[in-house]
Structure formats: structure tokens, C-alpha cells
Amino acid sequence: MAIKIIKNRSDIGAGTRGSDMGVDAMEIAAINKTSEYFSKYEFEDVLTENESIYNKVNNSFAKRISSVLNQCTRLSNHVKVNLRQKNFPIVLSGDHSSALGTISGVKGAFPNQRVGVVWIDAHADIHSPYTSPSGNIHGMPLAAALSEDNLEAQINEVSRETADLWERMKNIEVPGTKVLAEDIVYFGVRDTEEPEDKQIEKLDIKNYMVAEVRYRGLEVCVNEALERLSDCDVIYISFDVDSMDCDMISYGTGTPVPKGFDQYEIIQIINKIIQSKKVVCVEFVEVNPLLDFKGNKMAETAFEVLEEITKEIEKLP
């Protein structure tokens, strides 16, 4: 399998700066353990607009949305082109808003196929500008991919301009819905707000919580998740490092949450899903070395996961 690393150093969808440096922190983690990983695989850099952070005039319910839209559109194109060339894109991003770009690119490459999403994260990221408590777009990528605004739980009065840009976010590559709610499975979500809880309940999205995975068994849960996604033709895995336990691993991420997975569980979950042979793209997000008070621990742990899952991807025909 021809692997292509896509480096997307963008942090403008987050509320805290520094996840744009996560990609380089992982690369330094590799260098420090004398790994050849980053010289072994071909890579591409996605053009960024992190300077948009200096623009103080941004809409508070979807901060820097015009730049996030551009970023997702560019990333989508990188992913789509690589998939069409039969490459396996491993996307290394900053903040999680990027996932909308990646999902759009997968859909763009496979417009007539059903796309499944395995979302490994402490957060549900299913807010829209109408429900977001923070206005940070890294909390919104799944809502855009689903094309679901959740107006029943609206708390924000959104400006016309933001509403128009949000519509464009929902229409990257192909108009509207990229993924059906029944084709999304969460792992490790444990920090949500009320509008998200209502939406998850309404859309009936399954969340394999950390305790459930440990109690019922990881293999049982992953097999069940794959069974749920059995009607999907292709699968995308989104790995947010805050799905891992911040006390055990590291606080080097924008929105750390305790009681998460360890890296061995993450490796097993991802590898078992890759073994289904349906996975076409994997993404890593939210490593923030500026917030890490254990040196570069988060990036080192993320790189450990990256190395192990790449071995599994290498086995694909």
C-alpha cells in the first residue's frame, strides 16, 4: 500500500494556539528515537492560513470560519487527489476542524459509496454555530459532515455572514450530507454539552465509552462497531489524542479530559478496524506541544500509535 503523509499544520479551529506545531512535535519525537519514519514516506504540506489568528474581527459563534472553510477545502482536495491516485493518506493535522476537510475529500473520491466514520475522541464535535458554547470550529466538524444544524437546541443568534459560510462548509466537494448518522461510531466520547447529548440521542449515534470497552472487551466492541458499519463501503478513522487519558498520558492537547484510553487500547482499536480492509484514510489531530508539561510526551505517544498503525496499513494489498 502506497502511503502518503499529508501534513496539515493548522490550528485556527481551536480556542488555544499551538496544535499547528503538533505535526512537527511528532516528527521530532521520531527523530529523537532515531526513526526513519518521516524520511521513509512521501509527504505533502497543506498551505495554511494561521495568520488569520491576528484578525480580531471574527464571528464569535464560528471563529475564523472563512479561513477554516478555505483550510478544509484545501485539505479535502489533497485527500481526494491522493485517494484517486490509489494512495493511502495518513493525515497529520492540528485542530480537529480539519476532519471536515478529510471526510469531504474521502466523499469526493468515492461519491457513490457509503462512507463510515470511526471517531476516537473525548469530544463529540457535533456542534453547529447555532449550538456551540465556544464558537471554536474544532467542536463542529461532524455536524457539517452530517449537514445537521440541531436547531432544536439552538442557543446562539448567528449572523447572516456566518450562516452563509457555514452552508459552504456543508457543501465542500459534494453538496450536503457526506456521512449518515448511522454510519458514525464514537469511541471514548466523555465530555459533551447538552445540545450534543440531545443530538446524539436523536440521531442514535453509538458511543463505545472507555468503561464499556474495558468491561465488555475491546475485541467484542470493535467487532460490533464494524458490524454497525457493515453497509459502508469505505471507512475513515479520526483519532483525536484527547481520547487518551490526560493524567496517564499527557496534557499536551487543547481540551484534555481524564479517564480516557491508553495508547495500547488505541492501537488495538485502530488496527482491528484497519483489518476490516475498508479503511481508506486515517487522521491524527490535536497534539499541542505548547501545553505539554511532560516534555514532548503527547507527541511521542502519538508517534508510537502512528508507527504501530502504519505497520497494519502496510499489510494492506
Ligand SMILES: NC(=[NH2+])NCCC[C@H](N)C(=O)O
Ligand atoms: N476537537 C476538540 N478538541 N473539540 C473540543 C470541543 C469542546 C467543546 N465541546 C466546544 O465545542 O467548544
